[in-house]
Every structure is written in structure tokens, then in C-alpha cells.
Amino acid sequence: MFEKKLVAQFKVDQREFSLKLYQYEFTLELKQVFKRSTQQPQRNAWLAFADEPTYEDVSENINAFAVMQQTREHLVNYIQRQQSRYFYFHASTARKARIYPRFARQLIQHLPKYRYCQDGQSFYFYALD
Numbered sequence: 001m002f003e004k005k006l007v008a009q010f011k012v013d014q015r016e017f018s019l020k021l022y023q024y025e026f027t028l029e030l031k032q033v034f035k036r037s038t039q040q041p042q043r044n045a046w047l048a049f050a051d052e053p054t055y056e057d058v059s060e061n062i063n064a065f066a067v068m069q070q071t072r073e074h075l076v077n078y079i080q081r082q083q084s085r086y087f088y089f090h091a092s093t094a095r096k097a098r099i100y101p102r103f104a105r106q107l108i109q110h111l112p113k114y115r116y117c118q119d120g121q122s123f124y125f126y127a128l129d
Contacts, residue, residue: 012066018058019074026089028071030062068103076110084127092123 007019007026015099016031079087097120103125104116116125 007078010070010074011070012070013062015062017071018068019071021078021087024087026075026087028067064099068099068106069100072107072110075107079111079114086126087122088122088124090123
């Protein structure tokens with residue numbers, strides 16, 4: 001059975017990120033911040049909570065370029081150390097899908113023995129023989 005492997009943890013703009021690998025897929029996770037309320041809950045307070053968690057980070061005010069740079073550095077170090085033959089990642093939102101092609105091009109510049117192809121919001125990397 002496979003488990004997510006923690007590749008790296010880092011901070012940008014006082015927010016914590018985790019780069020993880022599950023089989024061949026890399027994921028970047030933003031640690032959720034929960035603010036404790038000092039107010040007393042009112043009746044039917046449970047209605048204020050969403051049924052499904054949301055992971056959209058549009059309103060987080062985080063420097064995306066700093067996140068991309070640190071993620072790229074950790075990815076390059078890990079891939080060179082492990083000699084991975086294949087890996088991929090997916091853009092989880094349309095907003096991220098617009099910047100991931102740039103990220104992929106920059107990543108490939110640091111991994112000259114690799115090539116990649118894009119299929120929609122997915123980016124597949126493979127080592128050349």
C-alpha cells in the first residue's frame with residue numbers, strides 16, 4: 001500500500017507548505033489555518049460550516065512566485081537525488097493551470113535530462129535514456 005511521502009516543507013508569507021509524493025504524483029499542500037473564535041456560538045451554529053472543505057487559495061495573498069521558486073528547488077533536489085524516471089502533477093484550479101506551463105518550462109531548464117508533455121491541466125515528466 002502506498003502512502004504520501006513528505007518531500008519538503010517550507011514557508012512563504014508566514015504560511016506553511018508541504019510538497020508530497022504519492023506514487024509518481026507530486027502535490028503541494030497549503031496548511032490550513034483555523035482561527036479560534038472567542039465568541040459564544042449562537043443557536044444553529046452548525047449551519048455556518050461548509051459540508052465540503054474548499055482548497056481554493058485565491059484569497060490567501062501569498063506570493064505565488066516565491067512558492068513556485070521554492071517548490072522548484074525542492075523538486076529539482078529530490079528528483080536529482082532519487083533519479084526518478086517519471087513524475088507528474090496536476091493543476092487543481094483554472095487559476096493555477098494558467099501559471100503551471102511557466103513552472104514546467106522553468107523546471108525543465110533545471111532538469112536537462114528530462115522532457116515533459118502537457119495534457120490539459122496535467123504535466124507529465126520523463127527522463128531521457
